[in-house]
Each structure stands twice: as structure tokens, then as C-alpha cells.
Amino acid sequence: MTSGDNIIIILYLISLIGFIIFSIAGVYHLWRFGYSGDLSKPAIIIYTLASTAVVLLSLFLISIRIFS
């Protein structure tokens, strides 16, 4: 790993924290103000699953590159 790799991983983690805070705010609004039976709950589930999958996949791939 070079110092450039370290910097980009740190930047990635910072942006990831920002994304998580943003997501919590959005999901909270949908959960709080959505009505039962409408699309707000399915949207929360789809969004959470999709973004979690992307983040986990990226962390997995980065860890493979680092430790290989």
C-alpha cells in the first residue's frame, strides 16, 4: 500500500460517514411521515439493502486488495 492508497481510503471512510448521516436523515423522514400501506416502508427497505450491499462489497474488495 502506498501513501496515496491510504489517503484515498481515509477520504472514502469520511465520505462514507457523511453518506450514513444523510441516509439516516432521509430514512427517518420516510419512516416518520410515511403512511401505513404506502411506498415509504418498501422504499426504506430497498434503499437500506442496496446501499448496504454496495458499501459491504466495496469494503470487501478494498480489503482483498490491501491484504493480498
Add this chain to the structure above:
Amino acid sequence: MTIKGKLFPGQTNEEKVFLLIRKHWFNYLIFLLVGILGAIPVAAAVYFWLAFPSIVADNSIDIYLIVILTVFVLGIFAALLYGFVDYYLDVYIVTDRRVVDISQNGFFKREISELHLHQVQDVNARVDGFFETLFHFGDVYIQTAGERENFVFKSVPQPYAIARQIIDLNESHLEEDEDADKKVETKPLNNKLGEKPILSFDKLESAAKSLLEKSSFAERVKNAGIVVNPEIKSKVDKDNKEYEGTLTEGKEIDL
């Protein structure tokens, strides 16, 4: 057909919700287009990565590519979420009593304004534009009485049907008000035991007047249920007779 459940703050249990309207899906299309357009470079990068793994590995750019792609994809997800919250939590509600406009602007600005049906003076619908005509959506303008700001349902599906329903609800609400007023005017006065009606307000008023005119001061006190000290009573009766006599003679009373 009514929608059950509590949909906005201040909704009473008896209040029936007839319409719950969101903006037409076309309003969310801009965010969907951002997502679709954003997916193209992501797909191209993934294809490049899978098709030429040796180039990516040889140039030591794989970590950079992973991070950039992930941040890009998460940015698209965030934009889609923001657009969905902004679009989906904007709601117009029409009940049998009022019109409620719930407006969500981004994550941190939410406004709720309402208008009572009796304040509605006129309702217009307007479909203006190519896409509006194609997909049957437009604006509904609700003109209000007095200096209140007019209500506008922006980009709602089937605006003419919505305007018609609001007009119908307004008319039925006004009719109900008139009926209620008539019932109050003609409602007879019931006695304390809740038995059959005995008098109307007018009859009761005239009966009370005649009773006051005919009865003496002592009778009035007795009818009013006031217990008077016998000494005071005799003095009052005496004074009362003097005053009555004085009045009939048309002289001034020396108090």
C-alpha cells in the same frame, strides 16, 4: 370512499378523509433520469474492470476505481433518496371539513397549512403543457374567501376530477351547515327531565315578560326562589306598595 387512519396533526376522529393526493410520478422522473444516466458510466467502468483486469491491476488503480465507483453509486442513491422524500412526502388531503397541504422541502423543512371547506369560494383545474396533457396531470387552484392565500395543488394527477370532488364536498358541507342552523332555530326547549318539549324560545320569552308585568315584587321574589328575611320582606312590600301607588299617580319618586 374514505381513507381511514390519522393522516395529519389535528385530525379529529369523526373527520372523514376523501382524497389523499400526491404529485404525479412525472415529478420524480428527473431524479430517476439522474439515476439511470449515472448508472451508465458505472456499468462502463465495471465492464472495463472485468474485461481488462490485467490493465487495472498493472496500473495499481483498482483501489482508486473501487472507491470512486462506490462513492459515485452512493451519491446516486443519496440523490434518489432525497428526490423521493421531497416528492413522496408532499401530500394534499381533502376531508369533509378541510383541505390540508403538507409540503416537504428537502429533509429539514416541512410545512402544513389548512383551509376550511366553508372558506372555499371557487375551484379551478388547469392542464398546461405537452407532458401534462399526455400524462393527465396539472394544477388545481382553490380560491379562498377573504385575504387568505389561495391553495394550489401542483402537478396532481386527474386535476379536473379532483376539482369536481372538492366542489361537491364544499357544497355538501355548506348544505350541512344550513341544515344545522335550521335545526337550531326550530329546536323546541326541553324541560329539565328531558321529557316532551314544552315551549319554544319565543313562547318562553313572552311568557316570562307577561309574568314579570303581571306579578308583584313579592311574587317575583318568590318565583325567583329567593328566601327573604321576614322583616325585610314586610318593609319591601310596604315600599313596593308606595312606589306602585306613586307610579300610578304619575308623580316623581323620592328615593
